[in-house]
Structures are given as C-alpha cells and as structure tokens.
Amino acid sequence: MPDLVPNDRLRLAREAMSSRRYPGTPMGRTELAALVAQWIERHDEKGRSHPFDAVHLGKIERGVVKRPGPIIRAALCAVLDASECDLGFLRPPDADRVAQAASGRLATDSAAIDAVAQVLASVRRLEDAAGAAEVLPTVRAQAALATQLADNARGNVRPKAVGLLSELEQYQGWLNIPLQRWDESRRYLDRASVLALEADDPTRLSTALSFAAYRNLRRNDLRSADALNEAAARDDRVNIGLRTYVTFQRAEVLARDGSRTEALARLREADRLSEHLPPADELPDSGYWYVPSFFHGQRAFVLHALGDHSGAARLAREAIAMMPESWRDAEWAGRRRALAELES
Template identity: 50%
Template sequence: MHQADGRILMKEPRRALVTDRERAGHTQESLATALGVDVKTVRNWENGTYKPRTPDLHRRLAEELRITRRQLTLRFDHTAHNEIDPPDQLAEHQARPPRLASVLEEALDSEEADRLSYSLHWPESVDHSTLDILQRCLTYIRHAEDDTSSSAVIPVVGEVQRIANSFANASRASIRRHATGLLSEVEQYRGWLAIPSRDWHTAQRHLDRATVVALESDDPLRLSTALSFSAYSALRRFDLSSADALSEAALRDKRVHAGLRAYELFQRAEILARSALRKASVALLLSADGLVEHLPDDTDLPSSGYWYTPPFFLGQKAFVLRALGDYSGARQAAVDCLAEMPPDWSESEWAARRRELAGAG
C-alpha cells in the first residue's frame, strides 16, 4: 500500500484481467512469453501495480486476452495510482487519428525510424530495406483503422502515399518493381478507405491508379486486389455489369495468395447471385468454402491480407447467402462471423454491414 493526499491506498488486484487471461487459456508464464515480457510484468499488471507502457503493448495484450482495447483500458481504470500514463490518456491516444510521427514512433524502432526519415529527404537512397520499413508503417495504420475508422486514418495514409510516390519516382532500376508494387498497395488502400463514406469518385481514382501501377510492377497480388476492390465498389453502387467484368479480371491471374482467391470467389458468387445466375453462384460458393478450409496459418498471411481468416470469410458467405435469398442462413453466418472474429474486428467500422445482417429479423 502507499499514501497519496493523506489517504492510505491499497493496490487493487485487477480480477477481471485475471479472468480474461484464464478464459483465453493463458497462464501468467504463457502470456508473458506471447508478449515478450517477463512474468513479473504480467503479475504487476494483475496485482494493480502497473499497466502496459506503450499503446502497441496494450494492443497486443488485448489481442492475447481476446478482448477489445476499450475493454482492456477499463480493466486498468480502477488503479490510477503508480501508473506510467493514466488510462484516460491511453484512451485518448487510441481515439485520436494517427499521425505519421506517432506511426514512426510506435511501429518502428529508432534505427528504422531514422533510416526512413533520412530517405524522406533523399529518396534516391531508398533500398529494399527502406521499402520494407514503409510497408510496416502501412500495416500499423491498417490495424489502427480497425480501432478507429476509415476517415481517421485517411490523412496519414495520404502522407504515406506521397512518400511511396516519391520513392517510386526516384527508385533505381534494381528496386523499381518493389517500389511501384508498394505504391500500388498504398493507392488501393486509399481507394478502399473512400468506400465507407461513399466517395465513389475518390475511390475509383485511387483504385484505377493502383491497377495501372500494379501492371507496371507485374505484381499479381496487388493487381488482383485492386481489381477486386474496384469490383466491390461497383457492387456497392449496384453497377453489376462493371462488378462482373472487374471480378472476372481479378480472377485471371492464378499467382495470388489463397486467401485473396477465396475473397474473390465469394465476391464473384455474390455478383452472380445478384445477377440471377444461381447455379453458377452456388458452385463458386462451394469452391470458396473449400479454399477457406485449407487456408494457411495467420503467420503465412501477407501483411495486406491479415484478415484472410475463416471468421472473416463467414461474413463474405453471409452476403452471398443473402443474395441467393437464404436470409436465415445469411443471418446465422453473420452471427457466427461476429462471434468468431477478434472483438476489435467485430466492433470495427468495416464490420458494420455484418452487424446489420446479423441483426436482421
């Protein structure tokens, strides 16, 4: 115990945190190993002495405990004393749109941040390692979107887009394919972020450029992704003719990850169902289900496709079933999807259509 403002205060054990850990199947030792900290640190969290020192550690702890970051913040609200930062400051940090400076600080170590910062002033110095560092920044922002919204990350993605563009323009022949491939990924992500607000013009402008740049870099994964995102945009606009052509084009190149292939099969199955081509839609739905059963482990997923997981694809299946007229099956698939996805995903902006479908009568 300790004294503050003349009062005797006891450290209050965070019993809910212990319960979360046990429900997640972790011992103190296994949780410490998963997070790369010592067991004493985990004990200090649970006995009310400290909380995670950084937002990144806070995020990873929430993932291991299978709760949302908001729920984890509440676990620490009862012991505001002897902490590194008050919980409300951490909550404010999570709600605040990320800035490039904070992304560099939280996604990279100091040497990587220095290297990237130097390349911002001297794009001609960019090499493969520098591009990989910028890729990690983009991955960090994608996860930040899960916790905030598409509009919250658009400004920082715009900054990353300008950096990627300057790197591609200044790149030497030996790294040009790598640089243009990354630029394509940034452009397609920026186009994707415009869809929730129904800013169709901006979405298509960035997705069109993503497609062109992916063709230049001969990058099948990024080209196929850009085309499938364009098909999704067309589907949301009820432009079935364009959606059909774009989804067919997205499926042409077979040199893509199985997770992306599954996404595109579900997408095309929905398009065909909406076009009253029921038999073809059902056949593709079965093929997509088969692919999902054999998806690689999470560790083998591309950074741009960390969401290629069976729970996510249950949501895609729900949309196909709804288009086929199986409303009961669609609702159940959406319910199962939300139940099996990580809490941060199920409560995210992009899962809103899944939540709406799960709640349909």
C-alpha cells in the same frame, strides 16, 4: 547513460500547428496532449480515459521515450495530420534511411521501403478499431512518402517501391468506400492497378481490382462489378486467401444478378478453397483478415443475395461470434452486423 536525442520532428510539428485555444500562437504541449488523450478515449472500446498528458508528451519530445506505443503514435499522427516518419517515430537508422531516400540524397533501398511497410501494417490493424476516417490522414501521409521513395528508386528496388505505393493507393481507395467518396475511391483504385501492373505484382493488382468490384457492388453497378471481379481472378499467382475472397465475391455478384446456378457453383468452389487456408500466423500483413470467420461472413452475403435471409442471418451471427473481439465493431464488419439482425 547515453545522451538523449530530442525528437525535434515532433516538437516542430506541434509548433507548426496553430493553437485552438489561442489562435495565432503555436500549440502547446498541454493542449496537444489533451487532444491526443481525447482521440484515444474516442477509440477505446469502453470509452475509458487515457492518462496521456503534457509530461508524457515532453518525455517523447526530449527523447526520453523514443517510440511510444502504437495507439499513442496513431493519435499523434491523426491529430497532427502527419506520418510516423514526419514525427520521428521510425527507429533511428530507419528514419535516417527513409529521410535521405525521400529527399533524393540517396537512392531508395529495401530497408527504407520495409520501414514504411511496417507502419502500413500497424495502421491496417488500427483501422479495425478506429475506422476509415481516422486513419485516412496517416495513410495519405504515408502514400506521399512512398511516392518520393518510388521516384528515387532504381534498378531492382524500383518494382518493390512501386508495389508498396500501389498498396497505399489501393488502401486509400478502400478507406474512401465506407465514407462514400465514390469518385476518390475509383481514382485511387485505378492508380493502384496501374502501379501494380508496372511492378508486375499480381497480388496487389488482384486486390485493387477486387476492391474496385466491391466499390461497384456497394453502388449496385453489377456490370462493372462483374467485369472487375473477372479481371481480379485472371492471374493464378495470387495467394489462396485472396483467391478465396475473389471467388466468394464472384458468387455474390452472380447471385445478385440472378444467375443462381452459377452462383451456387462458385459458392461451392469458394467453400473448397476456404478449407485450405493457412494458419492465421502465416498470413501476410496485407491479408491478415483472410481467416475462416471472415469468409463465413462472405458466405452469408451470398446466401442473402440468393434469397436465403434466415440462413444469411444465422451465418452472419456465427461469423461475428467467431471473429476476434477487436473485429466485431470494426467499420468493415457493419454488413455482417446488419445481416445478423435480420431476424432480431
């Protein structure tokens, strides 16, 4: 049997956190395990208890369990306000590569960037179940790590590193919208746009601009939403899923601004685009939600803005029924649920 390699990063992160039960002393395994189990229970669809305990935590710290399941990793990151890299959950070669690149001992390479991107992909799906507030600390920690990787990237690797950092800034901007932290959201999205321009990454630039347009739609700032949406649509190098989203968004902006004829024209264009979406298993991690059920809801928003409230409610109900079950209670699906209840 190979020698066990203790997870000292997790142990040190636990010991660096002060106990809530006994202030002034490090947090023990039993206390941390209870907080992790409570976090998981809060985010379980049915509120079921979870068997995670100090024995399981001890196995992780001793290296018996190298990489626990996604929900346990997410809970530990949330409770300890740390990234997966901070807690030693990246696979050993990836963890060493990321740590050395982040510290500047080695130049950042593609493998280090890919390791952080994989964590981001799992956090996006966790947001569907847990909500923005719960995943934001993890995303913030990943963004700090990506900043170090970008600072230490050279040559052809730098655009890839800067592009990943842009995506993390963009995601922080998105997560601050449901929390109504409008200034923070704008700051992150502005930075994401600048970084995407530096990386010459049209998809990340268009996404950041469309999220900024969505932010302004939520604040009923139609002039800014219109300008940002128009900017998001300028580069035709983006994938069809994002182009479809931007076009539906354009239709909603125009409808809310009273431009009915033009809104209907953009709605027809968006409908045509949605007929050519790739299969869900071919979508990138950064746009896994660009599927028919998602866009059915976008169409409902446009109908509601055009004054067809009954049609919007019907489409919203259909959209929710079409969604994967794990999406139906997601924070971002709240607008769809509200429309679906208009005739209730």
